[in-house]
Amino acid sequence: MNCQGRVSPGTAVVLLHGSHGQYKTLLQNSTEWHCVPNISANKMAPFSCSSDQPTALQEKFTTWQCDSVMSQGKGRGWMxxxxxxxxxQKSCYFLSPDKMSWVESEQNCTGMGSHLAVINSREEQVFLFGQIKQPSRGENFYIGLRASSVDQWQWVDKTPYNVSATFWRKGKPSDHNDENCVVMYRDSELPNNWNNVRCLIYHRICEAAAVTV
Structure with a gap:
């Protein structure tokens, strides 16, 4: 990670957590760092230490939290x-304090360089279940699953809908024509807390790929 200098106004700030290898002394002296900005399409983006083009998420945020991780074949890096x-794992999640309709929720996530959460495994489901169970959270959170018609479920990122990898509450999904959006319920038995509902006003979970440097 080729981060240089201390924090200055208007720069991308990276909060590094961990004290591994060559970064140990640096991290003992400062917890906030910035990377030299890339200039791409006349936009400032963090993480010039990465050779990849900046993601939409990178272009939207300037303050970051990083954890030291072991990258396969590359030694230690930061996520x-x-x-x-x-x-x-390799995703970042935002749990909203406010409420919106499903369409507004997806637009809000997209505007932050992300999308409504797409759940691909039991481990991911259990993690998110634990997040919404925290006392400071709201009750019901939209995820990125919606039906164009009864039982025609589709993920926002076009991931194929796999009924064997779903976490519906008992008796769900219902076959009501007007219950085409999906929320995670806080008060349910682990791990099954999905419920199809009318597309009204709920909290939301946005997801984006973590940035690796």
């Missing part, structure tokens, strides 16, 4: 999420 987001 970063915007400050205030939660990381699990």
């Amino acid at each position: 970063c999420c915007p400050k205030g987001w939660k990381r699990f």
